[in-house]
Amino acid sequence: MTEINISKSDEPKAPVSFVEQIIIDDLKAGRNNGRIHTRFPPEPNGYLHIGHAKAICLDFGMAEKYGGQCNLRFDDTNPVKEEVEYIDSIKEDIHWLGFDWEEREYYASDYFGKLYDFAVDLIKRGLAYVDDQPAEVISAQKGTPTRPGTESPYRKRQVEESLDLFEGMNKGEFDEGSMVLRAKIDMASPNMHMRDPIIYRIIKASHHRTGEKWKVYPMYDFAHGQCDFFEGITHSLCTLEFEVHRPLYDWLVDQLRTDDYRPRQIEFNRLNLTYTVMSKRRLLELVQEGTVNGWDDPRMPTLCGLRRRGYTPESIKRFIDMIGYTKVEALNDVSMLEYAIREDLNKRAPRVFGVLDPLKVIITNYPEGRVEDVELINNPEDEGMGTRIVPFSREVYIENEDFMEDPPNKFFRLAPGREVRLKGAYIIKCESFRKHPETGVIEEVYCTYDPVTRSGDSFSEKKVKGTLHWVSAAHAVDAEVRLYDRLFDHEDPAGQKEEDFRKFLNPDSLKTLRKCKVEPSLLSARPLDKFQFQRLGYFCVDYESTEAELVFNRTVSLKDTWARLNK
RNA sequence: UGCUCCGUGGUGUAAUUGGUAACACGUCUGACUCUGGAUCAGAAAAGUUCAGGUUCGAGCCCUGACGGAGCAACCA
Numbered sequence: 235m236t237e238i239n240i241s242k243s244d245e246p247k248a249p250v251s252f253v254e255q256i257i258i259d260d261l262k263a264g265r266n267n268g269r270i271h272t273r274f275p276p277e278p279n280g281y282l283h284i285g286h287a288k289a290i291c292l293d294f295g296m297a298e299k300y301g302g303q304c305n306l307r308f309d310d311t312n313p314v315k316e317e318v319e320y321i322d323s324i325k326e327d328i329h330w331l332g333f334d335w336e337e338r339e340y341y342a343s344d345y346f347g348k349l350y351d352f353a354v355d356l357i358k359r360g361l362a363y364v365d366d367q368p369a370e371v372i373s374a375q376k377g378t379p380t381r382p383g384t385e386s387p388y389r390k391r392q393v394e395e396s397l398d399l400f401e402g403m404n405k406g407e408f409d410e411g412s413m414v415l416r417a418k419i420d421m422a423s424p425n426m427h428m429r430d431p432i433i434y435r436i437i438k439a440s441h442h443r444t445g446e447k448w449k450v451y452p453m454y455d456f457a458h459g460q461c462d463f464f465e466g467i468t469h470s471l472c473t474l475e476f477e478v479h480r481p482l483y484d485w486l487v488d489q490l491r492t493d494d495y496r497p498r499q500i501e502f503n504r505l506n507l508t509y510t511v512m513s514k515r516r517l518l519e520l521v522q523e524g525t526v527n528g529w530d531d532p533r534m535p536t537l538c539g540l541r542r543r544g545y546t547p548e549s550i551k552r553f554i555d556m557i558g559y560t561k562v563e564a565l566n567d568v569s570m571l572e573y574a575i576r577e578d579l580n581k582r583a584p585r586v587f588g589v590l591d592p593l594k595v596i597i598t599n600y601p602e603g604r605v606e607d608v609e610l611i612n613n614p615e616d617e618g619m620g621t622r623i624v625p626f627s628r629e630v631y632i633e634n635e636d637f638m639e640d641p642p643n644k645f646f647r648l649a650p651g652r653e654v655r656l657k658g659a660y661i662i663k664c665e666s667f668r669k670h671p672e673t674g675v676i677e678e679v680y681c682t683y684d685p686v687t688r689s690g691d692s693f694s695e696k697k698v699k700g701t702l703h704w705v706s707a708a709h710a711v712d713a714e715v716r717l718y719d720r721l722f723d724h725e726d727p728a729g730q731k732e733e734d735f736r737k738f739l740n741p742d743s744l745k746t747l748r749k750c751k752v753e754p755s756l757l758s759a760r761p762l763d764k765f766q767f768q769r770l771g772y773f774c775v776d777y778e779s780t781e782a783e784l785v786f787n788r789t790v791s792l793k794d795t796w797a798r799l800n801k
Numbered sequence: 802u803g804c805u806c807c808g809u810g811g812u813g814u815a816a817u818u819g820g821u822a823a824c825a826c827g828u829c830u831g832a833c834u835c836u837g838g839a840u841c842a843g844a845a846a847a848g849u850u851c852a853g854g855u856u857c858g859a860g861c862c863c864u865g866a867c868g869g870a871g872c873a874a875c876c877a
Contacts, residue, residue, distance in 0.1 A: 277877055424803055426873055455877095556826075561806065768838080
């Protein structure tokens with residue numbers, strides 16, 4: 235028996251979720267020999283999203299915390315919807331999150347034989363029968379939630395006959411849809427799932443693992459609990475919508491069990507995020523309709539999308555930790571996710587200079603041709619990250635929005651007659667500027683610098699209100715920067731009864747900027763490297779980035795008090 | 802108008818066997834700052850859906866309303 239690690243210290247106890255409390259109680263009570271064994275059961279019909287991460291963290295997390303194991307089990311009971319393509323991505327994403335199932339990679343299809351035998355056993359025990367009525371008839375007999383169902387005329391079919399038919403079903407002797415195997419439970423049950431649920435149907439499609447071997451496939455309800463049972467699962471954690479399935483889960487386990495061991499299903503709330511959609515169906519639609527550029531589009535809440543956006547596994551786990559597990563259907567504020575990634579990257583991401591919307595500044599009293607090496611701290615939150623050298627010269631780019639011809643009082647940046655520090659370099663003063671006569675666009679700004687104000691020099695004590703990031707024009711590297719915003723402009727796009735979620739798509743969810751100017755040190759950046767572009771936000775190198783064509787994705791902006799003041 | 806589940810600041814969660822609502826995000830102040838970031842200090846914000854009941858005492862227990870979600874796929 236595994237030693238149970240239940241903390242009894244007097245330290246302020248971090249509250250445990252109701253799920254964890256149940257697990258603790260079960261372990262204390264010695265149920266299932268004090269074992270905990272969980273499973274994560276994805277269906278390979280799509281990519282994992284952050285909602286799955288919530289389940290993964292619980293499944294793997296609880297097992298890890300209480301000395302048990304967690305299996306990975308692909309729920310591949312429907313060959314027409316599932317594809318191998320998804321299996322690899324699912325495994326990659328779980329590993330990326332930092333969890334491992336070791337050798338315990340299972341498939342519901344591993345148990346097709348046992349499941350079939352169990353079905354045969356149920357028939358023999360008079361607990362299942364073949365029904366060869368059309369789907370519509372069976373459906374009509376099911377009744378409604380408010381009206382009990384009626385029994386199928388085949389309910390009392392002889393055991394031998396059902397046995398023969400079931401065998402025939404699997405041999406391919408009957409057409410798809412012509413007959414099904416049903417459990418014999420209670421057509422009058424107030425729980426729809428107990429009204430003689432269909433447990434096997436004929437599907438004549440090739441299965442990605444078993445090929446043409448089977449012509450009948452078990453339904454979810456007839457596979458999940460039994461697979462749990464076969465694997466010795468103790469706690470089968472799933473989302474709230476399976477709550478009404480639990481009686482059926484238990485009923486089937488009861489037909490199977492021979493001793494005290496029994497898996498237990500516990501349901502928790504799923505993760506919903508504001509300004510996005512989380513259902514696989516809707517995400518698939520966005521991909522298929524070309525609204526986004528694939529499953530890993532950085533605007534997607536998929537794990538591969540978040541990864542490409544620049545999210546770290548740690549930030550996702552932190553976020554999930556913050557929102558907890560309850561039975562309340564919640565809509566989680568995406569700003570909490572953003573907080574988590576900012577907090578993480580603030581400590582880890584090196585600072586660099588990147589100018590998104592360049593405006594040239596010419597320092598008129600700075601010697602032409604001169605280049606100074608300026609030393610900059612890579613991360614003020616972590617001295618250990620060291621410093622780097624950035625070239626400074628007579629012409630630099632600053633951010634267009636860091637200059638205003640006629641600024642309000644609280645504008646702490648560059649404007650005619652005003653002084654500002656170029657971070658790590660000198661204080662400059664705006665003397666004049668050139669404006670396009672027709673468009674009114676500011677084309678160049680002319681400044682003078684004060685040589686005694688160089689950063690780090692003893693004479694550099696002079697204070698200015700604003701500090702700008704910059705890039706030396708002669709040394710700047712061009713880059714493409716993709717600015718992402720929320721995919722939808724409605725908090726709950728999928729929750730609007732009469733309206734299609736597409737109606738709430740944010741037309742400005744992606745803004746691509748070309749000819750951005752970044753500091754030369756970024757030339758060596760590799761895909762997925764993360765940086766803080768100072769004063770702007772966190773950016774991540776995209777997969778499409780090359781040394782010739784740097785591409786950055788904005789993960790999240792920095793908190794911007796100035797922008798907020800201007801709203 | 803059946804069954805199951807759920808109602809605590811704007812949002813997400815807490816509140817040990819009933820003891821007088823806590824934390825985080827967000828918002829708003831102020832301090833500090835060579836990132837209008839970070840950090841630090843502080844504030845506003847719920848009397849726990851409502852109505853009864855039990856109790857010295859109820860967010861926790863009881864009853865009844867009201868509100869929300871899920872369930873009628875040969876999907877998971």
